[in-house]
Amino acid sequence: MRNDSRMAEQPPSAFSDDPAVVGRRIRALREERGISLSALARRAGIGKATLSGLETGVRNPTLETLYAVTGQLGVPLAALLGPQAAGQPQTDAPVVVHGAAVEATLLEVFDDPDATYELYRIRVRAGATQVSPAHPAGVTEHLTVFRGEVTAGPVDASLRASAGGYLRWAADTPHTYAAGADDVEAALLIRTPRR
Incomplete structure (x- = not known):
């Protein structure tokens, strides 16, 4: 477990999946669609710094923020979560979002x-x-x-x-x-x- 003071200041994650993995999925979907970070942040109604933090896994988004981002990317929330997003078999630990x-x-x-x-x-x-x-x-x-x-x-x-x-x-x-x-x-x- 990392001993990082920034982690202690963050609220609990909106989901049980690894924030860095979800962030990489957001970035890949954004780049696949040819959308800049600034444009996606603007369309989703969130700050550019917030979206950058999501993509790098250092920010914990709310469920509402995840829906705002996926809505602008034109994908279901499941595209970001769990093995389903990576095309891998379902695991015993289901993904929970809050x-x-x-x-x-x-x-x-x-x-x-x-x-x-x-x-x-x-x-x-x-x-x-x-x-x-x-x-x-x-x-x-x-x-x-x-x-x-x-x-x-x-x-x-x-x-x-x-x-x-x-x-x-x-x-x-x-x-x-x-x-x-x-x-x-x-x-x-x-x-x-x-x-």
């Missing part, structure tokens, strides 16, 4: 000719709210609630479901997740069409 209210465990990534599907087990913390940035055009989210009551969907037209309920929305606008008095346990399927 946001302001949501903890999501990546269970599986499915690819077909038309779309990529990411399946997550999520927990929305009681009394917490999270706003996720818009995903690329055509992305849809499908939420099946197992426990608790959740408000989710587009910020200006959120939906509500309780245990046994199902919600679906176009995720190409900012969208929210909020739990009531109890934690919410749910499955989230994100469908990202191929470009």
Whole structure:
């Protein structure tokens, strides 16, 4: 374990994967698309220093920041996380990402000719709210609630479901997740069409 004072000052990582590995994946995707660091930072609405820190693995992004970056790169979040991103077999340790209210465990990534599907087990913390940035055009989210009551969907037209309920929305606008008095346990399927 490194004894680095900078590491002690940083907040916990938004994900359980190695920040340096995720940073290299971000840089490779950005360069593959011919986008400069400045242009991607501007499009994603984050500081250039923040994006540079992400790419070098010295900054711990929030889930919201990761979604802002992947949205501008036109890839699903799973393109940055775990063995799936590197085209390697699934390991026993699933990747977990954390946001302001949501903890999501990546269970599986499915690819077909038309779309990529990411399946997550999520927990929305009681009394917490999270706003996720818009995903690329055509992305849809499908939420099946197992426990608790959740408000989710587009910020200006959120939906509500309780245990046994199902919600679906176009995720190409900012969208929210909020739990009531109890934690919410749910499955989230994100469908990202191929470009």
